[in-house]
Amino acid sequence: xxxxxxxxxxxxxxxxxxxxxxxxxxxxxxxxxxxxxxxxxxxxxxxxxxxxxxxxxxxxxxxxxxxxxxxxxxxxxxxxxxxxxxxxxxxxxxxxxxxxxxxxxxxxxxxxxxxxxxxxxxxxxxxxxxxxxxxxxxxxxxxxxxxxxxxxxxxxxxxxxxxxxxxxxxxxxxxxxxxxxxxxxxxxxxxxxxxxxxxxxxxxxxxxxxxxxxxxxxxxxxxxxxxxxxxxxxxxxxxxxxxxxxxxxxxxxxxxxxxxxxxxxxxxxxxxxxxxxxxxxxxxxxxxxxxxxxxxxxxxxxxxxxxxxxxxxxxxxxxxxxxxxxxxxxxxxxxxxxxxxxxxxxxxxxxxxxxxxxxxxxxxxxxxxxxxxxxxxxxxxxxxxxxxxxxxxxxxxxxxxxxxxxxxxxxxxxxxxxxxxxxxxxxxxx
Amino acid sequence: xxxxxxxxxxxxxxxxxxxxxxxxxxxxxxxxxxxxxxxxxxxxxxxxxxxxxxxxxxxxxxxxxxxxxxxxxxxxxxxxxxxxxxxxxxxxxxxxxxxxxxxxxxxxxxxxxxxxxxxxxxxxxxxxxxxxxxxxxxxxxxxxxxxxxxxxxx
Numbered sequence: 001x002x003x004x005x006x007x008x009x010x011x012x013x014x015x016x017x018x019x020x021x022x023x024x025x026x027x028x029x030x031x032x033x034x035x036x037x038x039x040x041x042x043x044x045x046x047x048x049x050x051x052x053x054x055x056x057x058x059x060x061x062x063x064x065x066x067x068x069x070x071x072x073x074x075x076x077x078x079x080x081x082x083x084x085x086x087x088x089x090x091x092x093x094x095x096x097x098x099x100x101x102x103x104x105x106x107x108x109x110x111x112x113x114x115x116x117x118x119x120x121x122x123x124x125x126x127x128x129x130x131x132x133x134x135x136x137x138x139x140x141x142x143x144x145x146x147x148x149x150x151x152x153x154x155x156x157x158x159x160x161x162x163x164x165x166x167x168x169x170x171x172x173x174x175x176x177x178x179x180x181x182x183x184x185x186x187x188x189x190x191x192x193x194x195x196x197x198x199x200x201x202x203x204x205x206x207x208x209x210x211x212x213x214x215x216x217x218x219x220x221x222x223x224x225x226x227x228x229x230x231x232x233x234x235x236x237x238x239x240x241x242x243x244x245x246x247x248x249x250x251x252x253x254x255x256x257x258x259x260x261x262x263x264x265x266x267x268x269x270x271x272x273x274x275x276x277x278x279x280x281x282x283x284x285x286x287x288x289x290x291x292x293x294x295x296x297x298x299x300x301x302x303x304x305x306x307x308x309x310x311x312x313x314x315x316x317x318x319x320x321x322x323x324x325x326x327x328x329x330x331x332x333x334x335x336x337x338x339x340x341x342x343x344x345x346x347x348x349x350x351x352x353x354x355x356x357x358x359x360x361x362x363x364x365x366x367x368x369x370x371x372x373x374x375x376x377x378x379x380x381x382x383x384x385x386x387x388x389x390x391x392x393x394x395x396x397x398x399x400x401x402x403x404x405x406x407x408x409x410x411x412x413x414x415x416x417x418x419x420x421x422x423x424x425x426x427x428x429x430x
Numbered sequence: 431x432x433x434x435x436x437x438x439x440x441x442x443x444x445x446x447x448x449x450x451x452x453x454x455x456x457x458x459x460x461x462x463x464x465x466x467x468x469x470x471x472x473x474x475x476x477x478x479x480x481x482x483x484x485x486x487x488x489x490x491x492x493x494x495x496x497x498x499x500x501x502x503x504x505x506x507x508x509x510x511x512x513x514x515x516x517x518x519x520x521x522x523x524x525x526x527x528x529x530x531x532x533x534x535x536x537x538x539x540x541x542x543x544x545x546x547x548x549x550x551x552x553x554x555x556x557x558x559x560x561x562x563x564x565x566x567x568x569x570x571x572x573x574x575x576x577x578x579x580x581x582x583x584x
Contacts, residue, residue: 387466
């Protein structure tokens with residue numbers, strides 16, 4: 001059984017205009033780089049255009065009808081996003097992207113240590129947000145730089161120590177219990193590795209953090225596009241993802257946080273929109289989510305993201321996940337037939353989502369990617385913003401094929417057919 | 431594919447003058463942060479002549495081969511000539527396919543003409559060359575002729 005029928009897949013593909021173009025002298029585009037950014041369906045493009053052509057105004061400002069409609073559109077998008085991840089609308093903050101969502105939490109935590117920054121907050125909550133020398137921040141060795149560097153910087157600013165959960169040779173996380181302890185104040189981890197495709201088991205990570213009262217943040221940038229995600233079921237304190245990987249627009253990301261935490265957190269970026277009262281000497285701030293949304297927000301992108309989520313919801317995230325698992329399994333199967341290809345990450349497709357990274361014996365990943373590109377196959381090469389992970393695996397770089405709802409078995413066939421020509425180009429035998 | 435001509439494949443499989451040697455006037459370490467390619471490169475200049483370029487590189491065939499050609503085309507040449515070669519190489523690589531390269535000036539460097547059609551790979555081909563000019567500057571040579579023409583740092 002397949003998740004989507006051939007007809008459905010053909011209809012889905014017809015919804016994504018870019019898929020019909022050709023590249024490199026008339027070759028059909030085979031887009032296997034959705035892990036970097038996904039393509040957009042017509043409905044997302046149309047939603048943005050409809051917003052700009054009929055309702056454009058500055059959200060949360062002005063007393064005119066357009067401003068009302070723009071505000072309604074923006075807040076409607078927030079409600080859709082919240083429902084999609086099983087959250088309340090006031091718990092969802094729009095950011096520029098996933099990176100900014102993670103930085104928002106890291107900066108709120110260091111700002112929480114400044115004098116007077118969280119006066120009036122529940123002391124028990126305030127204490128969880130503040131860190132200093134002796135406290136520990138824990139991440140994992142498989143993080144994207146976006147969920148590593150902000151924590152390195154938080155450690156530097158506060159004097160806290162950064163520690164990490166290691167990665168096994170087959171691309172799984174080591175036991176969190178060896179790293180998470182009494183000193184841990186925050187545990188940040190990815191739900192799905194953008195390189196290995198590893199689908200991490202969130203429960204033991206959350207349990208380890210909870211046992212010591214540490215906050216948890218899950219980077220869901222590579223999970224939200226591929227599988228149903230529910231913040232309550234995950235049990236985390238914060239969740240971050242980006243719009244452009246969920247077939248939505250670029251320029252919008254999402255931070256979800258527990259309401260009592262968001263309520264206690266000081267702002268990250270300050271300015272208009274996020275205030276309550278402003279005097280020349282000092283200001284007080286609006287409640288969440290507005291406190292974290294300074295400046296005129298990205299309403300068109302929010303509306304586009306809403307349309308993307310409606311599209312995925314219509315397909316059904318369970319089926320999207322099933323489709324992805326089938327593609328991963330098929331891709332792994334095809335690559336396993338080629339002894340000169342070494343796949344990294346779990347071999348069981350049940351432990352994977354979204355991407356398959358590999359190396360070709362004797363050929364640098366850039367050169368692999370270049371030959372594939374010449375045949376119209378778009379893949380990612382390099383360290384995929386996960387340099388420490390590559391170092392851990394003893395690899396300078398890898399080549400990655402990643403999937404989305406519009407990816408087909410035919411895409412994978414075209415990819416492996418092109419891959420078979422790679423060794424020959426470099427005078428090696430396949 | 432035509433990008434990977436025989437010269438590039440030869441140089442990438444058998445890089446010329448590879449290895450780190452002494453004596454050297456300066457050593458630099460350059461990386462391409464978007465892909466993780468790295469080169470450690472040393473230069474030795476004696477009486478205005480590049481007497482040695484030695485290197486340890488990790489990267490794709492384009493960056494390895496280009497560094498190999500760099501060593502071949504600069505060792506034994508006066509610094510000003512080596513800088514002229516750099517300018518000709520960079521001019522070709524950044525020409526988006528307009529400049530096929532002059533074999534009189536860049537020797538085997540002409541094999542990289544195809545790279546200029548792939549903007550993402552230009553940095554790979556320039557990695558060793560920019561390291562070279564940086565190393566010259568650090569060993570006290572005047573490289574204003576290249577730094578004033580266009581930004582070359584990666």
